[in-house]
Amino acid sequence: MKDLTLQLIDQVCQAYQQRTPLMIQGNNSKAFAGRTPHKNKAKDNVSTLSTAAHTGIISYQPVELVMTARAGTTLAELRAALDEHQQILAFEAPDFDGQATIAGTLATNLSGPARPWTGSVRDMVLGTRLINGTGEYLRFGGQVMKNVAGYDVSRMQAGALGTLGVITEISFKVLPRPEYSTGLTLELPASEAIVLMNQLAGQANPITGACWYRDQLHIRLSGAARAVDKTVTSWSQKYGFQQATQDNFWQQLQHQQLPVFTETGALWRFSVNSTADDLAPAVHQTGIEVSDSLIDWCGSQRWLRTPETLAEQQNTQLQSLQRLAENARGSVTLWQGGDRSQEINQTLNPVLERLHKNVKQAMDPAGILNPGRLYSWM
Amino acid sequence: MSQSGKPDRQTLARLFSEFIDPEYVIADEETQKPYECDGLSMYCEMPLIVVLPETLKQVQQVMKICHQYQIPVVARGAGTGLCAGAMPHKEGVVLSLAKFNQILDIDPLARTARLQPGVRNLAISEAAAEYGLYYGPDPSSQIACTIGGNIAENSGGVHCLKYGLTVHNALSVEMITVEGERVILGSEGLDSAGLDLMALITGSEGLLGVVTEITVRLLPVPEKAQVVMAGFHTVQAAGDAVGAVIAAGIIPAGLEMMDTHAIHAAEAFANAGYPLDAEALLLCELDGTTEEVDQYIERVEQFFLQQGASSVQVSGSEAERAAMWKGRKSAFPAVGRISPDYYCMDGTIPRSQLARVLTEMQKMSAEYGLRVANVFHAGDGNLHPLILFDANVPGEFEKTEAFGGRILELCVEVGGCITGEHGVGMEKIRQMSAQFNEQEIAQFHRLKQAFDPAGTLNPGKGIPVLKHCQEYRSLPSSDTSVMPLTHHHSAGDHS
Numbered sequence: 001m002k003d004l005t006l007q008l009i010d011q012v013c014q015a016y017q018q019r020t021p022l023m024i025q026g027n028n029s030k031a032f033a034g035r036t037p038h039k040n041k042a043k044d045n046v047s048t049l050s051t052a053a054h055t056g057i058i059s060y061q062p063v064e065l066v067m068t069a070r071a072g073t074t075l076a077e078l079r080a081a082l083d084e085h086q087q088i089l090a091f092e093a094p095d096f097d098g099q100a101t102i103a104g105t106l107a108t109n110l111s112g113p114a115r116p117w118t119g120s121v122r123d124m125v126l127g128t129r130l131i132n133g134t135g136e137y138l139r140f141g142g143q144v145m146k147n148v149a150g151y152d153v154s155r156m157q158a159g160a161l162g163t164l165g166v167i168t169e170i171s172f173k174v175l176p177r178p179e180y181s182t183g184l185t186l187e188l189p190a191s192e193a194i195v196l197m198n199q200l201a202g203q204a205n206p207i208t209g210a211c212w213y214r215d216q217l218h219i220r221l222s223g224a225a226r227a228v229d230k231t232v233t234s235w236s237q238k239y240g241f242q243q244a245t246q247d248n249f250w251q252q253l254q255h256q257q258l259p260v261f262t263e264t265g266a267l268w269r270f271s272v273n274s275t276a277d278d279l280a281p282a283v284h285q286t287g288i289e290v291s292d293s294l295i296d297w298c299g300s301q302r303w304l305r306t307p308e309t310l311a312e313q314q315n316t317q318l319q320s321l322q323r324l325a326e327n328a329r330g331s332v333t334l335w336q337g338g339d340r341s342q343e344i345n346q347t348l349n350p351v352l353e354r355l356h357k358n359v360k361q362a363m364d365p366a367g368i369l370n371p372g373r374l375y376s377w378m
Numbered sequence: 379m380s381q382s383g384k385p386d387r388q389t390l391a392r393l394f395s396e397f398i399d400p401e402y403v404i405a406d407e408e409t410q411k412p413y414e415c416d417g418l419s420m421y422c423e424m425p426l427i428v429v430l431p432e433t434l435k436q437v438q439q440v441m442k443i444c445h446q447y448q449i450p451v452v453a454r455g456a457g458t459g460l461c462a463g464a465m466p467h468k469e470g471v472v473l474s475l476a477k478f479n480q481i482l483d484i485d486p487l488a489r490t491a492r493l494q495p496g497v498r499n500l501a502i503s504e505a506a507a508e509y510g511l512y513y514g515p516d517p518s519s520q521i522a523c524t525i526g527g528n529i530a531e532n533s534g535g536v537h538c539l540k541y542g543l544t545v546h547n548a549l550s551v552e553m554i555t556v557e558g559e560r561v562i563l564g565s566e567g568l569d570s571a572g573l574d575l576m577a578l579i580t581g582s583e584g585l586l587g588v589v590t591e592i593t594v595r596l597l598p599v600p601e602k603a604q605v606v607m608a609g610f611h612t613v614q615a616a617g618d619a620v621g622a623v624i625a626a627g628i629i630p631a632g633l634e635m636m637d638t639h640a641i642h643a644a645e646a647f648a649n650a651g652y653p654l655d656a657e658a659l660l661l662c663e664l665d666g667t668t669e670e671v672d673q674y675i676e677r678v679e680q681f682f683l684q685q686g687a688s689s690v691q692v693s694g695s696e697a698e699r700a701a702m703w704k705g706r707k708s709a710f711p712a713v714g715r716i717s718p719d720y721y722c723m724d725g726t727i728p729r730s731q732l733a734r735v736l737t738e739m740q741k742m743s744a745e746y747g748l749r750v751a752n753v754f755h756a757g758d759g760n761l762h763p764l765i766l767f768d769a770n771v772p773g774e775f776e777k778t779e780a781f782g783g784r785i786l787e788l789c790v791e792v793g794g795c796i797t798g799e800h801g802v803g804m805e806k807i808r809q810m811s812a813q814f815n816e817q818e819i820a821q822f823h824r825l826k827q828a829f830d831p832a833g834t835l836n837p838g839k840g841i842p843v844l845k846h847c848q849e850y851r852s853l854p855s856s857d858t859s860v861m862p863l864t865h866h867h868s869a870g871d872h873s
């Protein structure tokens with residue numbers, strides 16, 4: 001439990017005065033996320049700003065379903081506190097060996113399998129305290145469920161990779177642990193699985209996970225025991241599902257421990273319309289070999305493993321995958337691997353790019369907070 | 379043209395009429411009258427022109443012309459807003475999206491709906507019903523309010539505790555920038571490339587752009603929904619009962635509280651069978667599969683009895699459930715009948731502070747000599763005190779506003795905020811500084827500038843202008859004073 005707010009503010013103020021970039025990190029469990037803009041940190045005068053020691057749960061009121069914690073607090077610590085009251089972080093973000101921090105999780109907007117049903121970390125954020133790029137210490141949102149005063153600067157931090165502010169404190173909504181959970185599996189090709197998972201999600205049943213991996217459709221049910229049991233029986237009869245016995249598939253999926261996440265090569269993440277057809281064959285057709293793929297979030301999130309990209313081909317590959325993503329009404333990111341000094345995120349159209357630059361300018365006029373981590377130009 | 383180089387009313391009307399049916403370019407006072415205010419009719423202003431475009435191109439052209447001459451633009455949905463957010467600017471254009479009322483597409487498999495901004499909130503669920511789907515956020519104004527207005531206000535409803543606010547249910551919007559350019563924010567995925575500008579736009583009160591299309595997520599209609607209605611002798615006991623339900627791991631679909639004034643008004647209006655001897659009433663709806671609802675409804679009943687409920691009743695049929703909700707959903711107009719006028723506040727508080735806030739409020743009520751009725755989204759801590767007053771009594775509205783302002787400051791004091799769902803608009807601009815310091819407000823201004831450098835989108839609303847901040851450009855001759863001046867009209871009916 002340590003409050004390092006003043007030190008953190010000092011460091012940002014100094015960097016602002018000297019116009020030197022800061023690389024913000026917690027426990028650095030997600031070093032892979034985003035671009036690696038600096039080949040030579042010393043030359044670029046980059047210093048690290050660490051929130052790792054800025055830790056501790058500031059308040060937790062189980063009956064209010066609200067928790068507030070400092071940036072560097074690990075998800076593991078939060079879960080331990082929640083556990084005592086049978087509550088959970090419903091966004092199920094990956095733990096990365098116990099190292100993942102709450103601020104890092106928000107900055108990368110990482111959420112697990114329940115995301116389509118109970119929401120993302122972005123959805124759960126109620127308020128933040130943050131230091132903007134001029135060293136001002138600001139508070140947005142609050143510790144209550146509803147707050148529409150001012151712009152939602154807190155939620156905007158989700159996925160911004162620290163480019164808009166140093167998050168020092170987060171308040172978020174927590175939920176009760178479901179009374180009972182169980183898994184179902186069914187062998188099915190990807191494109192049929194996509195249709196079925198979407199059909200199941202359209203029925204009013206206690207579904208909290210729908211994932212396809214290596215020819216198996218996995219469904220997770222959680223909630224009131226009687227309701228889950230009834231759904232298990234009815235879906236087993238109707239579709240031929242098997243009840244999963246004793247497996248840790250959902251754990252491994254949540255913590256990104258399944259082979260698709262740990263193999264070598266490049267890992268692409270597509271965020272698309274949940275009903276878009278299987279992307280693997282289409283990616284193949286562009287001449288990129290797909291060695292493994294996983295469909296999560298009831299079809300909305302697709303992970304594709306390909307061989308390591310060659311630096312000179314990376315941009316062409318990104319462009320062709322972007323076309324596929326756009327056809328699927330979504331976007332693509334080169335999640336892991338590749339040359340991370342190049343662009344790794346979907347190209348934005350000129351109007352959107354201008355708005356991004358303006359928002360960055362508004363929050364960090366000197367461009368000192370994680371410059372280049374999201375896009376080379378901001 | 380006027381001397382300032384800005385087109386005057388007639389010139390502007392002519393310019394618009396070149397590409398919009400002149401019938402929908404409204405420049406005369408009589409036809410403009412219905413647009414002078416939103417649901418908060420104490421605040422009103424006549425605009426320069428009201429325009430009702432029918433196509434995207436027309437919207438873009440209106441925006442381009444206004445941008446060229448730096449004319450303020452106030453977007454307008456159904457005008458049910460309760461913060462004077464859609465109140466016109468006297469030198470500006472009211473851009474009504476009323477003609478954009480088409481449901482463009484419902485995709486039952488993906489469970490999404492693509493909508494024009496003028497589609498009414500309830501119409502979405504009505505259209506989705508044939509697929510067993512509905513749209514989650516259900517403001518009490520849902521028969522009238524539009525999805526465009528919902529996006530602008532990040533509206534909530536009685537089912538938000540479980541199903542979230544607008545921001546949790548909107549996937550993407552098409553927006554026209556102040557310059558008249560078209561841009562798409564969000565995607566049909568659950569997140570999108572780059573910054574989460576959807577988070578910024580939702581709840582931005584028409585200050586950052588004009589929303590011209592929205593894609594929302596739809597949810598499967600639960601198999602069963604049932605309400606437990608319970609009366610309590612004290613507000614504290616009702617509050618504790620809410621805590622007991624949540625602590626037991628049950629998330630009700632809706633969890634609403636009303637105090638004795640609201641109970642009496644609603645009962646007289648809706649004949650819902652509310653217990654008139656209770657100091658506080660709880661409506662707790664559970665939904666899901668039949669098994670889930672049956673399992674939890676029993677437990678909720680138990681909790682309420684354990685917490686000393688004076689009466690407990692479970693809805694036995696859909697008709698009974700609808701009747702129980704009807705009282706709550708018509709609470710505002712119902713209160714409107716027991717008083718010449720009422721003024722609806724919208725603070726949010728940590729639930730544990732409820733008893734303290736209500737006690738303080740009773741003290742203030744005595745001090746100001748004004749009655750106050752309370753309806754409360756108890757699950758998520760959003761309090762709607764309704765201050766009863768008579769606008770025909772000189773000075774009473776001013777007193778009401780002062781009382782209201784103190785309630786909001788009290789909400790901030792106990793760890794809450796000045797608005798849970800109605801927005802800041804023109805109305806709560808003074809209380810913004812109770813919740814945010816100058817640096818935070820300056821940060822909001824810089825974000826506003828990122829989208830609207832000249833400040834012509836809904837000027838004077840949402841974010842107060844800092845007194846000594848010269849760097850923030852204000853409109854040449856507009857009312858961007860710290861305390862905006864407003865005329866006070868008869869308060870009338872809010873719905």
Ligand SMILES: Cc1cc2nc3c(=O)[nH]c(=O)nc-3n(C[C@H](O)[C@H](O)[C@H](O)COP(=O)(O)OP(=O)(O)OC[C@H]3O[C@@H](n4cnc5c(N)ncnc54)[C@H](O)[C@@H]3O)c2cc1C
Nearest residue numbers: 455456457458459463517518524526527530533534584589
């Ligand atoms: C009886 C009653 C009950 C209510 N109950 C609730 C409730 O339970 N929950 C709740 O949250 N609210 C409630 N409200 C408030 C109101 O209905 C909501 O704020 C609603 O979202 C406003 O929608 P509208 O279409 O009427 O918008 P308007 O009032 O027309 O506009 C509201 C704001 O949105 C902006 N705007 C409108 N359309 C666009 C667009 N296309 N692009 C950009 N900006 C736009 C306007 O400029 C304005 O600032 C209630 C109101 C009444 C009268």
